[in-house]
Amino acid sequence: MENISRPSDHSEVKFTDQHGDSHKGIYRKVLKAYVDTENGKDPEDIMNIYPEDLIVEWEYLKKNPDTDFMVIL
Numbered sequence: 001m002e003n004i005s006r007p008s009d010h011s012e013v014k015f016t017d018q019h020g021d022s023h024k025g026i027y028r029k030v031l032k033a034y035v036d037t038e039n040g041k042d043p044e045d046i047m048n049i050y051p052e053d054l055i056v057e058w059e060y061l062k063k064n065p066d067t068d069f070m071v072i073l
Helices: none
Strands: 012-017 022-028 033-036 049-051 055-060
Touching: none
Parallel strands: none
Antiparallel strands: 012 022, 012 055, 022 033, 033 049
């Protein structure tokens, strides 16, 4: 698998696993994993945790404040 960038810690994201299944949840840097929290899933349940290397793509669900920029004229 090619090396992909990772979202910022605790960001709300939509991510796709290597089987093509889409999930919504958060990225946890300390776990090096994406956690599916969609529809009230328990973030502590190991069945809802997807290691980084199993994720093929992701995108932010909300605007990430780290990506803001300002244009000065």
